Amino acid sequence: MKRALALALLTLLPLPALAQATGDLGLVVERASGSLLLVDRSDRAALTRIEGLGDLSHASLTYSPDERFAYVFGRDGGLSKVDLIDRKVVARTMQAGNSIGGAISDDGRLVAVSNYEPGGVKVFDAGTLAPVADIPAEGKTIGLVDLPGRRFAWAVWDTGEVFTGDFSGAAPVVTSLGIAGVNPFDAVLTADAHTYLVGLFGEKGVMSYDLWSPETPPQKFLTDYGKTGEDMPVYKMPHLQGWAFTEGQFALPAVGRHEVLWVDSETHADRGATPVHGQPVFIIAQPASPYVWVNFATPLNDTVQVIDSRDHKVVATLTPGKAVLHMEFAPRGAEVWISARDDDRVLVYDTRTREKLAEIAAKAPSGIFFTARAHRPGL
Amino acid sequence: MPKLALFLAILPGMALAEIAPEQAARLEHIVTQDCGSCHGLTLRGGLGRPLTTEALAGADPATLATIILDGVPGTAMPPWRPLLTEEEARWIADYLTTKDQR
Numbered sequence: 001m002k003r004a005l006a007l008a009l010l011t012l013l014p015l016p017a018l019a020q021a022t023g024d025l026g027l028v029v030e031r032a033s034g035s036l037l038l039v040d041r042s043d044r045a046a047l048t049r050i051e052g053l054g055d056l057s058h059a060s061l062t063y064s065p066d067e068r069f070a071y072v073f074g075r076d077g078g079l080s081k082v083d084l085i086d087r088k089v090v091a092r093t094m095q096a097g098n099s100i101g102g103a104i105s106d107d108g109r110l111v112a113v114s115n116y117e118p119g120g121v122k123v124f125d126a127g128t129l130a131p132v133a134d135i136p137a138e139g140k141t142i143g144l145v146d147l148p149g150r151r152f153a154w155a156v157w158d159t160g161e162v163f164t165g166d167f168s169g170a171a172p173v174v175t176s177l178g179i180a181g182v183n184p185f186d187a188v189l190t191a192d193a194h195t196y197l198v199g200l201f202g203e204k205g206v207m208s209y210d211l212w213s214p215e216t217p218p219q220k221f222l223t224d225y226g227k228t229g230e231d232m233p234v235y236k237m238p239h240l241q242g243w244a245f246t247e248g249q250f251a252l253p254a255v256g257r258h259e260v261l262w263v264d265s266e267t268h269a270d271r272g273a274t275p276v277h278g279q280p281v282f283i284i285a286q287p288a289s290p291y292v293w294v295n296f297a298t299p300l301n302d303t304v305q306v307i308d309s310r311d312h313k314v315v316a317t318l319t320p321g322k323a324v325l326h327m328e329f330a331p332r333g334a335e336v337w338i339s340a341r342d343d344d345r346v347l348v349y350d351t352r353t354r355e356k357l358a359e360i361a362a363k364a365p366s367g368i369f370f371t372a373r374a375h376r377p378g379l
Numbered sequence: 380m381p382k383l384a385l386f387l388a389i390l391p392g393m394a395l396a397e398i399a400p401e402q403a404a405r406l407e408h409i410v411t412q413d414c415g416s417c418h419g420l421t422l423r424g425g426l427g428r429p430l431t432t433e434a435l436a437g438a439d440p441a442t443l444a445t446i447i448l449d450g451v452p453g454t455a456m457p458p459w460r461p462l463l464t465e466e467e468a469r470w471i472a473d474y475l476t477t478k479d480q481r
């Protein structure tokens with residue numbers, strides 16, 4: 001009787017709040033198994049695993065403005081829309097044969113994907129994943145970022161050409177910004193959307209585009225760094241998405257060298273180099289601090305170093321685990337989450353004490369993406 | 380870490396079997412994870428070309444081993460000689476050209 005009453009009551013009550021606030025959630029890419037681990041930053045815990053995402057090697061993702069949906073860019077050309085509240089894939093399209101990353105427009109309406117095969121940029125409706133525009137390129141597109149006003153920027157590895165695309169009108173308007181140099185490998189946008197920096201692999205240097213004053217000619221800098229020493233083989237391309245901008249400087253990975261390079265963000269003048277443990281992959285600024293954290297290419301990828309951007313000195317060397325692939329900071333900088341692929345672990349560190357706070361089991365984790373990225377241009 | 384040049388004298392034509400099982404597992408891991416950084420985890424290509432058995436049909440394993448060891452100048456393919464012995468490179472070349480048939 002009691003049970004019947006309870007059941008009746010249950011059916012009368014509004015549905016229990018299945019919804020969970022998403023502001024402190026994140027997704028960890030489990031690259032080998034094609035799955036995502038949904039994590040709770042406050043609880044330092046995994047909530048569930050979301051499967052069926054395809055080939056997630058080199059996968060990245062971006063978030064909708066309401067932090068409910070993640071758009072996941074898989075290596076196999078799969079674009080998936082994942083619902084963090086219902087905890088499942090809600091839309092998926094195989095939009096190319098091979099892709100490398102993507103971005104969401106400033107208004108959250110469009111999702112753009114950067115493709116290797118066939119090369120180009122495809123743009124989709126963020127709600128339905130219906131195709132909106134297809135911009136072919138003469139090669140593999142890299143460094144795709146969102147710009148204000150429903151625009152994106154990207155570069156082409158094979159030709160070195162840099163483009164912006166404006167998708168605010170009825171038809172896309174694509175503008176060439178010229179040739180950055182030989183084999184751009186990645187690009188990044190400063191948080192103020194002022195400067196688009198394109199890193200070059202086939203020659204020394206970084207090309208800087210002033211997006212606030214498009215008539216200003218681009219400037220190439222760091223064209224002669226490392227001329228005195230022998231470059232080493234590059235076993236992993238550095239990533240620029242985490243390029244640190246701190247103390248009026250860019251902190252850049254020296255391609256083929258065990259160095260972090262410091263460049264004045266206004267004048268592009270060389271401000272020095274920090275010898276580090278290996279070839280930098282990610283150099284990421286710890287929010288609300290003078291520090292940047294660096295991880296390294298294989299085979300020296302068990303180590304993370306912390307550098308003070310004021311004097312360019314290494315202040316800490318940590319060994320969180322085997323094959324450290326990525327680091328993601330809590331938005332206010334209190335914690336950093338570090339993926340150790342070959343230990344099948346995500347490690348959570350306190351950034352003040354630099355002590356480990358927690359470990360979370362994950363299958364071959366690579367990228368870690370907190371939902372706060374939803375509100376940052378260029379991510 | 381450069382390996383000692385102990386295996387430099389190994390002749391081409393070595394069989395897969397010359398590598399101990401633990402070492403084979405390590406090499407397979409390197410192929411998936413480190414080669415996979417550029418060629419894709421499933422080896423269907425990325426910044427680097429596809430390395431599926433199908434894509435490598437007709438390729439000479441000895442030539443592939445040389446590419447692995449010395450890289451391809453002017454491209455993003457690095458020389459792996461500092462990290463792999465000739466025997467290991469040859470094992471990877473044999474593995475790549477036959478793995479989908481096994």
